Amino acid sequence: MSTQHPTPDKDAIALLPEFERLGLDRITLVCTGAQARQAQEHLGKAQAWGFDTESKPTFKVGEQSDGPHILQLSTLERAWVFQLHEPECRRVAGELLALGGVAKAGFGLGDDRKRIVHKLGIEPQGILELNTVFRERGYRKDMGVKGAVAVLFNQRFIKSKKAATSNWANARLSDAQLVYAANDAYAAIRVWQALGLSSGQP
Template sequence: MQERHPTPDKDTIAQLPPFERLGLDRITLVSTGAEAKEAYAALTDTSAWGFDTESKPTFKVGEVSDGPHILQLATPQHAWVFQLLDPACTAVAAELLALGGIAKAGFGLGDDKKRIVGKLGVQLQGILELNTVFRERGYRKDMGVKGAVAVLFQQRFMKSKKAATSNWASARLTESQLVYAANDAYGAIRVFHALGLA
């Protein structure tokens, strides 16, 4: 019988020292086709990325999101935040997600996958749901990036509620949006490496 491990609760996590996040100096905003090509060259130089998306929240009953509006991909050194507004930029983002041979690791990716297939029309390759890895290793509940960082690094991963529910479809993203989005993907790639999956 496999050993079961407890998932740390909010109060336990709140006591931990903060996880060091990426600052703006290690985050690249990608909004044009030319910028996307540069990001493509840098990203395809590595074998695994942290992966996440953001969509503008829907507040009305029955309102359907036309997201994702943002795609985040990260290495352990840097993160790229793609705005899916310019068709040329979106086409490169789709190409990256369809690439085989590169692991794309993240948390709670079921919804992201459905939306990406719907919006970008690509079949995603190499998607790795990190919650599944934790379940296979004896953790009962979905970990999410906060739980995973607490377990693996004994640190507290900070997330801004304000940024989480902000308008991700905006043509001008704020600094706090960039930091929030980039670090979701960065947290995932750090967890991927800490689990020995590379």
Template sequence: MSTSQTMQNQTTHRATPDKEAIALLPTFERLGLDRITLVSTGAQAGRAYDQLVVARAWGFDTESKPTFKVGEQSDGPHILQLATAERAWVFQLHEPECRAVAADLLAFKGIAKAGFGLGDDRKRIIHKLGVEPQGILELNTVFHQRGYRKDMGVKGAVAVLFNQRFMKSKKAATSNWANARLSESQLVYAANDAYAAIRVWQALGLG
């Protein structure tokens, strides 16, 4: 086998770390509340817009109130998270002016919006906000192109690129994202999903 064939095989058969391996890694440093902005009014959304549109890319995610009954339809997303490498903004979408600015940001062209598992997010955004998100970058697709067969997810990506463990709270994940008042743990959880995505985007050299 030639050297080029060997290299090709190495790049097309990369293993995704398992849970046991990831559990042994040092913890990824997440954003604290001092670097997370809650956006729940039109005025706050306007200020967030001005800060965000000067970036080249955002980490991107949404959260919706969980559904537990068979056949129950979600009316999410209830929050939108956007992040740069410096800070994150958590938009609550129950307020009309805030929702309108969030829609404008997602429709904004020329800025990559990077995240994991965004197919469902995209469909819900179109339904709820009435816009087609522009510049969506599914990071799992990038990892597939680089030889990882399984979906990476944020935990696997952080482990591969930073050799660190990304912490996610199951309690926060299944909490009520439609609450008018979000808890500190909800804000930290939501913001850091988007923050980790932009850090992964940077580490992959996609800028």
């Protein structure tokens, strides 16, 4: 029987020091084909990316989301936030996600994968669900980014509820949206590194 590791609860996490997030100086907004190709060049140098998407929330019963509207990819140094309304930007985003040999690490990626297949017409490769890694190591089923940051770094990951439920389909994203989106991906790549996955440890 595998060992069960405890995870800190919400109250315990609230007492921890803040996880240092990326500031706007280390976040690049990608909304044109030229910017997307530039991002592709930088991202191609890394062996893994933190990965997440955002979709405009739906509030009506039966309303279908046409997301994702945003794709976030992050290295340990910088994050790129792709807006997917421009065709060339969407095409490059699809190429990046279909690229083999690069781990795309994140949390709760089941819905993201389905939406990507539908929106970008590609099957993403190398998707690494970090919750699965924690489960294999004896943690409870659904760790999530907050729990992972608390366990690995003894720090509290800040997530803005207002940004989470904002309109990700907006043509102009706010600074708060950029910081929120980029840091979900950045925290994932930091967790990936801290788990020793870069050295191929099980």
